Amino acid sequence: VTSLAITVVGHDRPGIIAQAAEVLSQCGMNLEDSSMTLLRGHFAMTLICAGEADAAQVEAALQPLVNGSLDVTVREVPEEPDLPPLGPAYLVTVHGADRLGIVARLASVIARAGGNITDLTTRLSGTLYLLLAEVDLPHSSDVDALQARLAEVSAELGVETSMRLIENDQL
Amino acid sequence: VSLTLPTLPDGRVLDVIRAPSQVLSVAGLSVDPADPRVVQLCADLVATMGVSPGCVGLAAPQVGVSAQAFCVDVSAHPKTRTTHGLIVLVNAEVVEASRNEKAREGCMSVPHITGDVKRASKITVAGLLPLSGERVLITTDAFEARALQHEIDHCDGKLFLDRVIGAHAVHPRKVYLQPRDPGDS
Numbered sequence: 286v287t288s289l290a291i292t293v294v295g296h297d298r299p300g301i302i303a304q305a306a307e308v309l310s311q312c313g314m315n316l317e318d319s320s321m322t323l324l325r326g327h328f329a330m331t332l333i334c335a336g337e338a339d340a341a342q343v344e345a346a347l348q349p350l351v352n353g354s355l356d357v358t359v360r361e362v363p364e365e366p367d368l369p370p371l372g373p374a375y376l377v378t379v380h381g382a383d384r385l386g387i388v389a390r391l392a393s394v395i396a397r398a399g400g401n402i403t404d405l406t407t408r409l410s411g412t413l414y415l416l417l418a419e420v421d422l423p424h425s426s427d428v429d430a431l432q433a434r435l436a437e438v439s440a441e442l443g444v445e446t447s448m449r450l451i452e453n454d455q456l
Numbered sequence: 457v458s459l460t461l462p463t464l465p466d467g468r469v470l471d472v473i474r475a476p477s478q479v480l481s482v483a484g485l486s487v488d489p490a491d492p493r494v495v496q497l498c499a500d501l502v503a504t505m506g507v508s509p510g511c512v513g514l515a516a517p518q519v520g521v522s523a524q525a526f527c528v529d530v531s532a533h534p535k536t537r538t539t540h541g542l543i544v545l546v547n548a549e550v551v552e553a554s555r556n557e558k559a560r561e562g563c564m565s566v567p568h569i570t571g572d573v574k575r576a577s578k579i580t581v582a583g584l585l586p587l588s589g590e591r592v593l594i595t596t597d598a599f600e601a602r603a604l605q606h607e608i609d610h611c612d613g614k615l616f617l618d619r620v621i622g623a624h625a626v627h628p629r630k631v632y633l634q635p636r637d638p639g640d641s
Contacts, residue, residue, distance in 0.1 A: 323628075380617045382476040404623035410568045413475045417623040445481045447618050 288335045289314065289343055290362045295355035297328040305330070308346045312338040325409075328355070333362065371401055372424040374451045376417065377435070381444030383414040390438050391416070391446070398431040399423045414444070419451065458541035459594070462587035465496060467503025470519040472564045475615060479517050480565055483613040484524045486547045489589040494525060498544050498586040501527045511564055513603045515610030518565050524548065525586070526607035528600065535559075535599035543594065548583030548608055550576070551593070561606060561616045562629060570627050571620040575605050 293305060302321065309316055319332035338346075344359040351357055379391060388407060395402060395418070404419040422428065432448050439446035473479060487494045497516060505514040505527055512533055515526035525546045531539045553576035562570045580595045581604050596604065606616060620626055 376620075376622060378618055378620060380475060380615065406623045406626060408569060408626060408628075410566070410628075411474070413566065413569075415569065415617060415626065417620065417626060419623045444476075445615075445618070451622065 286335050286337065287339060288317075288333060288362050288364060289338075289340055290360050291330075291332050291334065291343070291347075292358045293328065293330045293347075293350070293355055295328055297323060297326065298354075301328055301350070301355070302330070304350050305347065308350065309334055309343070312336065312343050312346050314338055314343060370403075371399070371421045372426070373422060374403070374453075375400075375420045375422060375428075375448050376451050377420055377446065377448045379414075379416040379418075379439065379444050379446045381414060381439075381442065383409055383412055384442065387414055387442055387444060388416060390442060391435065392418070394431070394434050394438055395420055398434070399426055400431070420448075459543055459585075459592065461542060461544055462585060464499040464502065464544070464586065467496075467499035467501070467506075469507050470500050470504050472504065472508070472514070472518050473520050474564075475566050475617075477520075477565075479520050479522055480610070480615060481613050482517075482522055484515075484517055484522045484611045487523045487525060489546045489584045489586050494523070494546060495586050497521055497523065497525055498527065498546070501525065502542065502544060505529065508564060512599075513607045514564070515607045517610050517613070524611040526611060528603045528607055530600045530603050533599055537598040537600075538596045539600055540594055540596065543604070544586055545581070545583030545592070545594075546586055548581050548604075548611070550579050550605060550608060551582045552578075552580040552595075553605075554578050558621065559602060560627070561602070563606070563616055565610075566615060566617060568629050569617070570629050571616050572622070572625040573616050573619045574621055575602050575619075577601055579604065581608070 314334040314336035317333045321330035340359045340361045347357045400420040400422050402418050406417045408415045501514045505511045512530045513528040516523040528543045530536045555577045556574045557577040558574045560570050578597050579601045
């Protein structure tokens with residue numbers, strides 16, 4: 286079994302997913318995890334699929350999709366072990382006036398604290414910049430120190446930042 | 457049940473401030489409900505809410521004034537259960553809250569984004585009426601409870617963006633394209 290990572294990026298129109306999924310199914314590739322959204326109006330999809338076809342076969346089969354307005358990449362990826370989270374998950378929210386380096390500065394604060402960003406959304410809406418990051422923190426990390434450092438860097442950037450524990454209601 | 461509000465002066469329609477703006481991110485000062493400037497501010501909030509389509513609440517920071525004053529009126533909204541009609545309060549706080557529910561919120565100060573926010577669906581709010589300064593307790597639920605918490609957050613320098621529930625909990629506000637009128641040229 287090979288695992289393939291596929292990205293499709295480009296001009297949005299109805300039917301891209303239907304067409305891509307049909308091609309994968311005909312290649313015998315099982316669509317596993319996928320994520321699709323519109324980024325500033327551009328269609329953007331990333332997925333992992335697994336089956337017997339190789340990257341070159343799938344890439345060739347996806348060619349009709351490209352049609353001048355979409356970029357498709359297909360790459361074989363190794364099996365990744367399903368690791369348990371490092372520790373509790375937090376949501377970091379940031380909003381403020383757009384400027385260069387907001388994500389870079391704040392993500393590096395998180396990285397230095399050993400935090401692993403597992404999900405990220407950023408949006409630019411007019412002059413408002415919004416960043417939402419879900420972060421797993423190791424049990425050993427000093428949450429108060431990280432919060433203080435995020436507040437310090439946010440003040441330098443002129444943005445508002447909050448960090449909250451993500452509630453998981455186990456049923 | 458409607459709130460018996462003192463008669464406010466005529467309000468002026470003010471511009472609504474949009475994020476990013478510092479005034480939306482600092483906690484408002486508590487104010488003297490009898491101060492004529494506060495009374496006028498309350499009237500202005502009501503007037504501005506009244507001319508804004510779909511607006512069910514407006515807080516002082518949204519018109520550029522860092523103060524704890526807001527108005528809410530959800531009486532015409534389909535998600536409303538209990539309603540107190542037009543509510544205008546200063547120095548309000550949530551004194552009891554229970555039964556969290558998730559819903560998608562928008563805000564005139566963040567016009568193009570909506571977000572999923574968990575808030576109490578049963579609350580009691582304490583606050584002062586403008587002019588008279590009478591202390592009132594409002595116990596309510598559902599959409600009115602959500603609107604009150606959203607406005608009290610504004611008075612505390614918080615936006616719904618500070619309370620969204622996850623990295624995928626913000627959404628572009630959908631503005632549907634109107635079918636083109638065949639008579640258009």
